[in-house]
Amino acid sequence: MANIDFRFALEQVPEILKGVPYTLLVTLVAMLVGLIIGTILAFFRVYRTPVLNQLAILFVSFFRGTPLIVQLFVFFYGLPRFIMYLNDLFGWNINPDFMSPLVIALIAYSINSASYLTEVVRSAILSVDKGQLEAAKSVGMTTVQAMRRIILPQAFVTALPNLGNQLIILLKASALAFTIGIMDVLGIARMIANDGYHFLETYLVAALIYWLLAIIFEMVFSKMEQRSNTFKGNVERKAKAAI
Numbered sequence: 384m385a386n387i388d389f390r391f392a393l394e395q396v397p398e399i400l401k402g403v404p405y406t407l408l409v410t411l412v413a414m415l416v417g418l419i420i421g422t423i424l425a426f427f428r429v430y431r432t433p434v435l436n437q438l439a440i441l442f443v444s445f446f447r448g449t450p451l452i453v454q455l456f457v458f459f460y461g462l463p464r465f466i467m468y469l470n471d472l473f474g475w476n477i478n479p480d481f482m483s484p485l486v487i488a489l490i491a492y493s494i495n496s497a498s499y500l501t502e503v504v505r506s507a508i509l510s511v512d513k514g515q516l517e518a519a520k521s522v523g524m525t526t527v528q529a530m531r532r533i534i535l536p537q538a539f540v541t542a543l544p545n546l547g548n549q550l551i552i553l554l555k556a557s558a559l560a561f562t563i564g565i566m567d568v569l570g571i572a573r574m575i576a577n578d579g580y581h582f583l584e585t586y587l588v589a590a591l592i593y594w595l596l597a598i599i600f601e602m603v604f605s606k607m608e609q610r611s612n613t614f615k616g617n618v619e620r621k622a623k624a625a626i
Contacts, residue, residue: 389584395585395588399592402571403592406557406558406568407596408485409557413553417493417499418546420493420497420501422500429509446495447498451495452562456562458487458491463480466482484560484563484564492557492560495556499549500549503545508534510541511534515534516533543607543608546604547601547608551597555597572585573585
């Protein structure tokens with residue numbers, strides 16, 4: 384412990400904290416967009432929609448079966464070239480420079496997140512008694528109405544613990560964004576470490592910041608889960624009343 388320069392570590396805390404907004408941006412946007420895409424794909428899988436179900440299975444298999452860092456590099460080097468290809472093919476004049484590292488990171492993380500959240504949402508929907516959907520249809524509800532008012536609220540409560548876990552996983556995975564030039568928590572920490580050769584102190588500060596953010600997210604989801612039992616009871620009562 385005597386070899387650790389605690390004063391240097393404390394002095395770097397404000398600087399490394401400047402990367403927190405980028406870390407949170409990547410994490411929260413990827414979670415939100417991934418949940419939207421994942422929910423759509425989950426419906427394709429639950430209802431076994433022809434062609435779309437097979438494409439959803441392929442999507443989930445590929446993005447869950449390949450490393451995130453490889454996906455980041457593929458998007459980072461591939462998207463600008465793809466835009467240039469479209470320019471040549473259709474005569475467009477889109478500037479590929481608008482695909483900044485941050486935009487590419489948001490796209491890559493969102494798609495990766497969607498592949499995991501698809502299965503989370505699918506299993507949550509399947510956990511709701513099928514009889515509720517059939518009963519809702521029997522009283523004149525459409526599938527969309529039944530899903531919105533009865534099935535999805537209950538599925539959300541069931542999926543809540545897994546959604547919290549996925550958010551923590553995304554938070555930690557966001558540290559890889561520095562590999563394409565994002566100045567997030569780890570990106571700034573790496574730059575400071577390389578400049579001052581205080582690698583242990585700098586990375587310890589970064590680790591503590593990630594840990595603190597994870598604790599905050601865990602507390603938020605813990606509160607949500609505490610209220611979910613009451614919420615679930617209310618939803619079930621409304622479902623019975625609607626049916």
